[in-house]
Amino acid sequence: MSAGLVAVLFVAVALVAVGAFIAVWKRDLTAGLAGLPLMFGGAGVAFAGASRFAAPGGPPAFGQGVAALLAVAALALVALGVGIAGRGTSR
């Protein structure tokens, strides 16, 4: 059993699609924020997979660094969204 770049990209695409589905399907906008980490995670998996498989001679840390940055950005966006939602409905 093995896994290549196409398998990694398929999983990344599935994560992005599930995240987009959550964002548009949830009636509650705050619950729809849960789709953001999945979409960003899908992009990060694609970056990490591309740096792992498509650049055997280059430094793989670039894709890993972008993936870590995307994870932190997703956390920041969710915190911002939950904060705005709490501020907007508390008055």
Added chain:
Amino acid sequence: MDSLHAIGFYVSAAISVGGGLAVAFLPGRGSRGAALAVAGVGVAGIYLSLYAGFTGLVALVCYAGCALLLASPQYRVMEMVVGGAYRQAGAVAAGGLFVVLAYAAWRGNFAHPTLFYLGAVNSASVGRLLFAHDALATEAVGVLILVALVGAAAAWRVRERGR
């Protein structure tokens, strides 16, 4: 990738996608937060199977933070104003997005680094692309994002003051 890492990759992929689907369909903020944490464990496992252990650790911490935020008592409900037909159209569009991206991943030939005209895909070549060859386009995108964020923040502040 050896068999052990491949098995870990596929198991982690199933956990992450299953956790994401559970986030979509489970009721209640607590269960959704737990499902998002499970999805985070799956994503971290994917990174680990791709020999990106530190990134997996960062992702695990960030997903745990997202899960805590979405399950916390500070959670407030904001009802969407669009109707159900638009939500269904959006769900169909998400399915279409999956089909298009999966087809691109299957048929794409971007896995050959020699096709990248600046050489191998690494930080130096991407940096040259963004900050030398396409510097004006990069700055234009940055300015566009900055203007959009400032406009959104200003509109939100004006709306808050109007209440």
